[in-house]
Amino acid sequence: xxxxxxxxxxSALPHEWFxxxxxxxxxxxxxxxxxxxxxxxxWKWLWTEWLTACDPKKIGIMYILVASVMLFRGALDAAMxxxxxxxxxxxxxxxxxxxxxxxxFTAHGDIMVxxxxxxxxxxxxxxxxxxxxxxxxxxxxxxxxxxxxxxxAGAILINLFFVFGGEFAATGWLSLPPLSELAYSPGVGVDYxxxxxxxxxIGTLIGGINFIVTILKMRAPGMTLLKMPMFTWTSxxxxxxxxxxxxxxxxxxxxxxxxxxxxxxxxxxSFGGNPMMYVNLIWMWGHPEVYILxxxxxxxxxxxxxTFSQKKLFGYxxxxxxxxxxxxxxxxxxLHHFFTMGAGAxxxxxxxxxxxxxxxxxxxxxxxxxxxxxRGKITFSQPMHWFLGYVATFTFGGMAxxxxxxxxxxxxxxxxxxxxxxxxxxxxxxALFGIFAGITYWFPKVTGFxxxxxxxxxxxxxxxxxxxxxxxxxxxxxxxxATRRLDHYDASLGWQPLFITAGVGLVIISFGVALQVWxxxxxxxxxxxxxxxxxxxxxxxxxxxxxxxxPPAYNFAIIPTVTDRDAFWEMKQxxxxxxxxxxxxxTDIHMPKNTGMGIYLAGFVFIFGFAMVWxxxxxxxxxxxxxxxxxxxxxxxxxxxxxxxxxxxEKMEKLKTGxx
Amino acid sequence: MKPKYKFVIxxxxxxxxAFFLLWLTKNSNIAVLNxxxxxxxSERRVIVTSLLLMLLAxxxxxxxxxxxxxxxxxxxxxxNYNPNYSLDSRMQILWWGLPIAVILVLAVLTFKSVHxxxxxxxxxxxNRPLTIQVVALNWKWLFIYPEQNIATVNFIQIPQxxxxxxxxxxxxxxxxxxxxxLGGQMSAMQGMSTQLxxxxxxxxxxxxxxxxxxxxxxxxxxxxxxxASQEDFNSWAQSVKNSSKPLSLETYSKLAEPSENNPKxxxxxxxxxxxxxxxxxxxxxxxxxxx
Numbered sequence: 001x002x003x004x005x006x007x008x009x010x011s012a013l014p015h016e017w018f019x020x021x022x023x024x025x026x027x028x029x030x031x032x033x034x035x036x037x038x039x040x041x042x043w044k045w046l047w048t049e050w051l052t053a054c055d056p057k058k059i060g061i062m063y064i065l066v067a068s069v070m071l072f073r074g075a076l077d078a079a080m081x082x083x084x085x086x087x088x089x090x091x092x093x094x095x096x097x098x099x100x101x102x103x104x105f106t107a108h109g110d111i112m113v114x115x116x117x118x119x120x121x122x123x124x125x126x127x128x129x130x131x132x133x134x135x136x137x138x139x140x141x142x143x144x145x146x147x148x149x150x151x152x153a154g155a156i157l158i159n160l161f162f163v164f165g166g167e168f169a170a171t172g173w174l175s176l177p178p179l180s181e182l183a184y185s186p187g188v189g190v191d192y193x194x195x196x197x198x199x200x201x202i203g204t205l206i207g208g209i210n211f212i213v214t215i216l217k218m219r220a221p222g223m224t225l226l227k228m229p230m231f232t233w234t235s236x237x238x239x240x241x242x243x244x245x246x247x248x249x250x251x252x253x254x255x256x257x258x259x260x261x262x263x264x265x266x267x268x269x270s271f272g273g274n275p276m277m278y279v280n281l282i283w284m285w286g287h288p289e290v291y292i293l294x295x296x297x298x299x300x301x302x303x304x305x306x307t308f309s310q311k312k313l314f315g316y317x318x319x320x321x322x323x324x325x326x327x328x329x330x331x332x333x334x335l336h337h338f339f340t341m342g343a344g345a346x347x348x349x350x351x352x353x354x355x356x357x358x359x360x361x362x363x364x365x366x367x368x369x370x371x372x373x374x375r376g377k378i379t380f381s382q383p384m385h386w387f388l389g390y391v392a393t394f395t396f397g398g399m400a401x402x403x404x405x406x407x408x409x410x411x412x413x414x415x416x417x418x419x420x421x422x423x424x425x426x427x428x429x430x431a432l433f434g435i436f437a438g439i440t441y442w443f444p445k446v447t448g449f450x451x452x453x454x455x456x457x458x459x460x461x462x463x464x465x466x467x468x469x470x471x472x473x474x475x476x477x478x479x480x481x482a483t484r485r486l487d488h489y490d491a492s493l494g495w496q497p498l499f500i501t502a503g504v505g506l507v508i509i510s511f512g513v514a515l516q517v518w519x520x521x522x523x524x525x526x527x528x529x530x531x532x533x534x535x536x537x538x539x540x541x542x543x544x545x546x547x548x549x550x551p552p553a554y555n556f557a558i559i560p561t562v563t564d565r566d567a568f569w570e571m572k573q574x575x576x577x578x579x580x581x582x583x584x585x586x587t588d589i590h591m592p593k594n595t596g597m598g599i600y601l602a603g604f605v606f607i608f609g610f611a612m613v614w615x616x617x618x619x620x621x622x623x624x625x626x627x628x629x630x631x632x633x634x635x636x637x638x639x640x641x642x643x644x645x646x647x648x649x650e651k652m653e654k655l656k657t658g659x660x
Numbered sequence: 661m662k663p664k665y666k667f668v669i670x671x672x673x674x675x676x677x678a679f680f681l682l683w684l685t686k687n688s689n690i691a692v693l694n695x696x697x698x699x700x701x702s703e704r705r706v707i708v709t710s711l712l713l714m715l716l717a718x719x720x721x722x723x724x725x726x727x728x729x730x731x732x733x734x735x736x737x738x739x740n741y742n743p744n745y746s747l748d749s750r751m752q753i754l755w756w757g758l759p760i761a762v763i764l765v766l767a768v769l770t771f772k773s774v775h776x777x778x779x780x781x782x783x784x785x786x787n788r789p790l791t792i793q794v795v796a797l798n799w800k801w802l803f804i805y806p807e808q809n810i811a812t813v814n815f816i817q818i819p820q821x822x823x824x825x826x827x828x829x830x831x832x833x834x835x836x837x838x839x840x841x842l843g844g845q846m847s848a849m850q851g852m853s854t855q856l857x858x859x860x861x862x863x864x865x866x867x868x869x870x871x872x873x874x875x876x877x878x879x880x881x882x883x884x885x886x887x888a889s890q891e892d893f894n895s896w897a898q899s900v901k902n903s904s905k906p907l908s909l910e911t912y913s914k915l916a917e918p919s920e921n922n923p924k925x926x927x928x929x930x931x932x933x934x935x936x937x938x939x940x941x942x943x944x945x946x947x948x949x950x951x
Contacts, residue, residue: 098876172873178850179833179874269850269942275834276849309732310743318752340836340845342854345778352774353767363759366721371751373728377741380733391725399714402766408706408773411844412692415836415871468674472681481691481840483871488879493867494688501684 006616007188012165018100022162052594054141055553059148060126061446064439066152067119070111073159075513077108082503090491101487102170103189107158109173110193114200115155117293117427120435122151122207125235125296127446128438129211131544132229134220134562136554139213141592142640147207149602154200157609161192164614169193172485174282175256177267177275182260188613194257195609201249203602208242211235220543222562226320229542230306230313233320234299237327238292244331245292249285252278261615276341283334291330293427295323297434298365301390304383304437305369307538309376312566315368322361322368329358339407340414348407355405359398366391381538382456386437389464390429397425400475418478421471428467436460436516444537448549449527455519462512470505473498541566554589554644557653586653589644601630663730691840696866696887698859699777699843706773710766717762779846780855783823787890789857790818793935794828796835796848796870799877800922802915804907804930810900811907811934813915813925814883819893820863826856829939831916832874839868839885847872851942853935860887880921900926907931912938 002009014020037043050058084101088094096104130138138144161168169189171180180190215236219228228236255266256278265273306313313319335343335351369391378384400422404410413419444450477498482489489495523530532549546568547555564570604626611619695701732739782789793804804811818824828837828848837856838845841864846856860866870881888896905911907927912934931937 098879102873102876102878170876176834176873184833184875270944310741312744312746314747315749315752315755318755338847341847341849342780342852344780345775349771349774352770356763356766356770360756360759360763363717363721364755367755367758370721370724370728371747371755373732374747375740375742375745376732377734377739378729378732380729388725388729392722395718395721399711399718402714402763403707403710406706406710406766406770406773408703408770408777408844409710411777411779411846412700412703412707412840414845416692465673465677469677472677473684476681476685476690479690479692480685480688481838481867481869483838483869485873486879490882494685497684498681501681 003618004616006611006614006619008164008614008616012188012614014163014166016166019162019166022159026159026162047596048594051599052145052596054137054145054592054594056126056130056138056141056144057446057551057553059144060123060128063119063123063126063148063151066155067116067123070115070119070155074108074111074116075510077104077111079506079510080104081108082499082506084487085499086496086503088488089496093488096487098487099170102172102485103168105485106169106171106173106175106193110197111158112427113173113289113293114197115151115158117431117435118200118204119151119155120439121238121293121296121431122147122204124300124435124438124442125211125239128442128544129215129232129235130218131445131547131551131555132232132542133215133218133223134543134556134560134567135214135218136556136559136589137218137592138210139218140210142595142598142634143206143210145595145598146601147203147210149598150203150206150605151200153602153606153609154196154198154203156606157192157196157199157613160610161189164610165189165192174286176282177256177259177278178269180256181268182263183268190256190260191613194253194260195613198250198253198257199605199609201246201253202605204242205246205250208239208246211239212243215239220556220560220562220567223567226317227562227565227567229299230302230316230319231296231299231542234295234297234302234323237323238295241288241292241295241327241330245285245288248281249289252281252285257612279338279341280334283337284331287334287337288327288330290423290426291326293431294434295326297390297431297438298323298326300434300438300441301369301387302365303542304387304441305372306566307441307540308381308384308387309373309378310539311372311376312541312569313368314371314374315364316565319365319368322364325361326358329354329361333358336405336407336410338414339410345407352405352407352410356402359402362398366395382440382451382453382460383437385457385460386433386440389460389467390433390437392464393425393429393433393467397422397429401426413478415484416478417474417482417484420484421474421478424471424474428471433463436463441538442544444532445535445544445547445549445551447527448532449523450530450532450537452519452523452526452530455515455522459512459515459519462508462515466505466508466510466512468505469508470502473502473505536568541569543567546571552652554591554649557586557589557649586646586649588646589649590641591644593640593642595634595640597630597634601627601634604630663733663735667726667730689841691867695841696860696862696864697839697842698783698861699857700841701861702773702777703844706769706777709769713762713766713769717759720758777844779844779857781857782825783857783859785821785823785859787819787822789823789825791825791827792816792818794826794837794848795935795938796828796830796832796837796874796881797916798832798875798918799870799881799920800915801837801868801870801881801883802912804935805897806930806935808897808901809929810897811927811930812900813927814881814922815924815926816868816883816885817893817896818860818885818887819890820860820887822890823857823859826858827935828854828856829935831938831941832918834872835874835881836871837868838871839866841866842885845871851939853939860885863888875918877918877920884924901928903928907934909934909937 014023084094084096165188167187167189258264265271267273267275267278333355336355339348404413535548536545604623607623695704795802800813803816830848830850834849836845842858846854866885868883903926906929909931
């Protein structure tokens with residue numbers, strides 16, 4: 001180990017086909033973007049308009065862009081997993097060895113959870129929540145920027161092993177010890193895992209605090225808690241869960257790191273350590289994490305169903321109670337992930353039954369959505385398609401979930417492909433379809449033009465058919481005794497046709513993804529014909545639709561006063577009798593200044609993570625000092641806001657009205 | 661396209677997919693649904709009963725979904741839309757009551773089944789139980805028969821209709837032991853002993869596997885459980901005793917070294933209290949060996 005380079009040596013540079021491939025594609029992507037920016041002379045524009053932005057609408061878009069890139073990375077992993085499992089039967093051992101195969105599914109899981117689903121959700125929450133509550137900005141705009149950059153730093157760290165080290169964790173997405181301890185995983189793979197999750201996890205925690213404060217303190221006058229839109233409610237609950245459980249993740253990973261770096265024995269099997277403690281801790285975070293992903297999606301479905309049925313959401317209070325119950329139960333059920341670990345019958349029964357209770361509020365939400373549709377005037381726009389697809393898939397996934405909540409059944413289904421199919425149904429059918437519903441629903445609001453409906457619906461059908469073709473075989477394979485994470489199996493078992501079918505499903509899904517990309521390209525090209533001029537393309541119900549599309553940086557020139565639950569819908573009903581907006585004049589608006597400090601700080605954190613992976617002590621210390629210096633500079637900066645004078649606001653508003 | 665036709669096309673498409681999948685599985689053994697053991701049969705009963713009960717809440721939901729989507733579509737000329745119409749809020753009693761009722765019944769069944777099928781619980785049988793000690797190694801299974809004083813690797817022979825009492829530990833990262841046709845999984849962990857009680861109802865060969873990730877040899881940790889008559893078992897045990905290889909501490913530490921895709925192996929005798937000493941290794945504070 002050298003003082004200057006730590007454990008880093010030339011042998012860490014890429015020398016296998018997949019690390020070379022990863023490195024080259026990362027370099028090519030970077031060069032492509034750089035060339036485009038240079039050619040169009042947009043470097044400065046990128047820096048001042050986007051990278052340093054503290055506007056949640058811009059940060060939201062950046063979250064979604066990064067999450068989309070990571071979705072392709074995660075999908076590529078999925079394809080490689082399926083290819084291996086379709087080929088590696090009997091005498092054939094496929095094209096991957098076990099070590100590489102295990103790294104791929106570990107990366108697939110971590111990327112899809114931490115960098116795709118979380119990224120999309122934070123993006124949507126950033127874009128929509130301030131608009132829904134009638135706020136001009138977040139409580140802590142700079143922290144929001146920092147949270148995004150930490151998320152991106154984590155995303156880069158999880159891909160950096162392609163360039164340095166060539167090895168990711170081969171331990172499964174939660175890196176359970178003793179396998180993840182130094183004794184069994186001596187390479188840098190687990191260290192990359194530790195630091196990418198640590199860095200992005202802190203970004204998530206910061207974001208969670210920010211949104212809780214924003215939602216609780218910055219709502220428009222008159223918007224009491226029980227007048228908040230459902231998406232804001234579920235985002236709030238999800239963020240409360242973030243603040244409750246992400247510290248557990250941070251501490252657990254820190255303890256694992258202490259084991260690995262300083263030879264401590266928190267989770268080793270000997271010297272008094274206990275791996276079961278890690279399993280408990282990681283699932284105390286891991287199970288609520290699932291609900292952190294799904295709750296905002298529930299909120300999106302509530303908005304979509306009410307809007308496209310043109311009716312008030314049925315049972316609003318009941319929905320809020322249901323979402324709170326889901327969150328409350330979410331922290332009480334972690335043990336159901338390891339019923340097979342030898343806990344007594346009473347312990348297993350307690351955690352099994354509390355898990356089943358979650359089905360009650362979830363079921364209530366579905367019934368309430370159906371009641372909202374009852375006697376509505378339903379238009380089947382893309383978001384409504386995703387909602388229907390969600391109910392169709394999620395109910396089956398939910399049945400599988402309640403089934404596995406019964407410990408006696410779980411003994412037979414645990415860690416089988418049945419489980420894999422179950423959680424993919426929940427995350428794809430629940431969270432990802434919700435994200436797609438949200439993106440297609442709010443796309444006109446964010447960009448100012450509508451998405452092509454025909455291509456979007458076609459993409460939906462590819463997705464839904466591909467989904468069933470992919471995952472129903474996995475449910476069956478689970479019943480056949482196929483366990484997860486197998487890189488090879490015997491031909492006599494008769495599993496291969498089902499694995500191949502699942503792969504066909506993946507191909508169908510990828511057609512859906514291609515159509516979605518094509519849809520965005522086509523919609524962008526013909527955007528002039530599809531402009532959202534009114535700002536309210538769906539006859540919406542909540543405040544975000546009262547702003548122009550895209551909204552101005554300050555969201556609302558005049559903060560609306562809220563009197564009803566579906567604030568904007570009610571305003572539209574009263575529009576002729578009451579012109580309350582005209583009663584007030586424009587006032588000065590205080591806006592956060594752009595700052596690059598989020599990038600600098602996250603940059604130092606990134607370097608710190610890298611230094612820790614490779615044990616480069618001096619670099620870790622230097623970057624840590626850099627972090628502290630950044631924080632001090634930022635804390636001493638008093639001029640973080642600028643004022644938009646009332647006259648300027650009036651001019652901008654007039655311009656807009658004139659233009660329309 | 662008319663919504664009716666769309667619905668018909670979809671129904672046909674998904675039925676075709678379903679039939680295709682059924683056809684694919686016609687020659688395969690759907691192990692969990694084809695139990696050959698006392699416990700596995702009970703566990704299948706739990707699975708089937710729970711699923712049927714849940715359908716009570718799921719079928720109405722899915723029926724209403726498609727019915728409402730069809731009936732209340734904007735293009736329906738018979739649509740009696742009213743923006744201010746709301747179902748009676750007393751409907752909430754039904755919407756909460758239905759899932760609560762289903763889940764409460766399920767909870768009672770679960771409470772019963774989890775106690776009845778507790779893996780640690782000894783099975784009732786006129787036949788005397790046979791104890792097998794299981795050690796999960798990197799990457800093979802070691803099975804010790806303390807009463808017969810023999811051991812095997814990646815192979816278990818058992819008498820049918822006799823309770824088998826497994827004691828499990830690991831001398832490698834934690835693992836899960838699973839013979840789907842006989843019953844559910846149980847963890848094997850370093851420095852700890854867990855228990856699993858199974859019984860084969862009929863003679864046959866059943867696949868077993870490891871289901872927790874434990875390193876690169878995971879996929880090769882398959883084994884076979886052969887259930888046959890008590891006489892067959894006795895003569896098999898005798899033949900193993902007569903074979904040449906004993907499992908001494910030395911052979912054990914060689915066996916415990918990482919190796920993949922191990923063939924079946926038999927040992928004529930076992931170092932006394934090997935299982936216990938493997939377990940105690942982690943109690944005395946001896947550090948884990950690096951690969």
